[in-house]
Amino acid sequence: MSERVVLAYSGGLDTSVAIPYLAEQTGGEVIAVAVDVGQGGEDLDTIRKRALACGAAEAVVVDAREEFAADFCVPAMQANALYMDRYPLVSALSRPLIVKHLVAAAKEFGGTTVSHGCTGKGNDQVRFEAGLSALAPELKVIAPARDFAWTRDKAIAFAEDKGLPIDVSAKSPYSIDQNLWGRAVETGFLEDIWNGPIEDVYEYTADPAEPREADEVVITFAAGVPVALDGRPLTPYQVVAELNRRAGAQGVGRIDMVEDRLVGIKSREVYEAPAAIALMAAHMELENVTVERDLARFKRSVDQRWGELVYDGLWFSPLKESLDAFIADAQRHVSGEVRMTLHGGRAVVTGRRSAASLYSYDLATYDTGDAFDQSLAKGFVELWSLPSKIAAKRDRDLDV
Numbered sequence: 001m002s003e004r005v006v007l008a009y010s011g012g013l014d015t016s017v018a019i020p021y022l023a024e025q026t027g028g029e030v031i032a033v034a035v036d037v038g039q040g041g042e043d044l045d046t047i048r049k050r051a052l053a054c055g056a057a058e059a060v061v062v063d064a065r066e067e068f069a070a071d072f073c074v075p076a077m078q079a080n081a082l083y084m085d086r087y088p089l090v091s092a093l094s095r096p097l098i099v100k101h102l103v104a105a106a107k108e109f110g111g112t113t114v115s116h117g118c119t120g121k122g123n124d125q126v127r128f129e130a131g132l133s134a135l136a137p138e139l140k141v142i143a144p145a146r147d148f149a150w151t152r153d154k155a156i157a158f159a160e161d162k163g164l165p166i167d168v169s170a171k172s173p174y175s176i177d178q179n180l181w182g183r184a185v186e187t188g189f190l191e192d193i194w195n196g197p198i199e200d201v202y203e204y205t206a207d208p209a210e211p212r213e214a215d216e217v218v219i220t221f222a223a224g225v226p227v228a229l230d231g232r233p234l235t236p237y238q239v240v241a242e243l244n245r246r247a248g249a250q251g252v253g254r255i256d257m258v259e260d261r262l263v264g265i266k267s268r269e270v271y272e273a274p275a276a277i278a279l280m281a282a283h284m285e286l287e288n289v290t291v292e293r294d295l296a297r298f299k300r301s302v303d304q305r306w307g308e309l310v311y312d313g314l315w316f317s318p319l320k321e322s323l324d325a326f327i328a329d330a331q332r333h334v335s336g337e338v339r340m341t342l343h344g345g346r347a348v349v350t351g352r353r354s355a356a357s358l359y360s361y362d363l364a365t366y367d368t369g370d371a372f373d374q375s376l377a378k379g380f381v382e383l384w385s386l387p388s389k390i391a392a393k394r395d396r397d398l399d400v
């Protein structure tokens with residue numbers, strides 16, 4: 001049987017050109033797999049037909065939007081995952097899901113090799129290939145952009161030579177990757193890190209400086225899963241999609257940063273992630289109300305490690321799996337409602353309530369007649385500061 005190459009197909013110039021190129025290189029057939037992770041744009045059927053028109057033997061399109069929201073975005077939110085305290089892991093979340101579907105297609109169609117269009121300079125090559133190593137180590141990998149140094153000019157010449165039905169003139173000045181969780185913009189004039197992003201860069205968010213009425217939203221969580229907006233029950237996908245619209249309309253979630261890639265390069269990234277930023281702010285606040293102090297403190301270090309593992313392409317790794325179990329357990333009491341004002345580029349929590357709340361008015365109030373016995377505090381403070389007191393006395397005695 002001839003080689004069958006399963007190609008991660010995004011429908012653009014590079015992966016369209018890769019179809020006849022891979023067939024030529026391997027003497028085999030190409031199975032194109034396009035995964036809908038909420039990136040919007042062209043409909044999947046148009047993309048499927050283009051893959052076939054470029055010579056794919058089979059073209060598979062997968063609507064994975066609900067799966068992406070429930071199994072990738074929600075866990076990221078539960079981990080309050082912000083790489084370098086800012087980046088909500090937009091592309092890093094979609095790659096392992098695409099890998100899952102590539103492996104499923106390889107099983108279904110007898111694929112022996114997998115191909116993707118990542119360059120050798122990015123994180124995404126690592127995420128694809130580390131995921132493949134974990135799920136299907138028997139599959140070989142070809143990455144034409146990296147392994148055969150494909151450039152855009154080469155791709156256009158090849159497309160014209162083969163008469164491929166793709167519009168080679170449509171070219172954004174940026175490299176963009178977008179999905180339900182957010183949008184990442186790189187390259188072009190943004191590569192000079194002194195250049196500020198112009199309004200043109202943004203698509204998910206309106207200009208936060210424009211005057212407009214504020215929006216108020218109440219988000220309901222059940223055991224760490226967002227289940228309703230303003231009292232309307234919704235799936236995780238629907239929650240994220242609606243919050244992208246509403247928080248995006250208020251300019252929430254713009255991020256401009258220089259980040260440390262896994263391959264050692266520092267890169268300038270402009271992100272917009274309105275729903276991710278709003279949801280994470282609400283979720284963190286509900287954790288503040290419902291998670292016990294020591295668990296919350298420990299979880300912050302787990303959250304950070306989880307985000308780094310996922311950024312670094314280790315979604316399918318033993319440590320990530322064990323951290324998932326910890327985070328899921330820590331979500332048991334994270335149920336209740338958070339009210340937020342979305343306005344001027346910010347998502348600000350203004351109210352919280354939960355049947356599992358650890359906040360006690362009677363303990364916290366400064367009014368008289370409360371339940372907190374202040375006389376106990378005096379002895380506590382003395383014993384708490386005793387080690388420092390003893391050490392300070394020693395230093396004074398020794399005059400050091």
Ligand SMILES: Nc1ncnc2c1ncn2[C@@H]1O[C@H](COP(=O)(O)OP(=O)(O)OP(=O)(O)O)[C@@H](O)[C@H]1O
Binds near residue numbers: 007013033
């Ligand atoms: N929705 C998707 N479904 C399947 N594979 C995808 C999808 N999005 C991206 N990929 C794969 O990930 C690679 C890297 O994505 P990236 O967004 O960096 O490239 P790209 O510029 O979209 O590629 P192209 O120019 O072909 O559109 C793509 O070349 C493709 O192999």
Ligand SMILES: NC(=O)NCCC[C@H](N)C(=O)O
Binds near residue numbers: 092175185186269
């Ligand atoms: N424009 C893009 O294709 N960006 C993809 C990478 C985004 C981000 N820096 C990441 O590594 O996840």
Ligand SMILES: N[C@@H](CC(=O)O)C(=O)O
Binds near residue numbers: 123
């Ligand atoms: N997707 C881009 C950037 C990245 O992975 O960080 C690439 O393949 O090069």
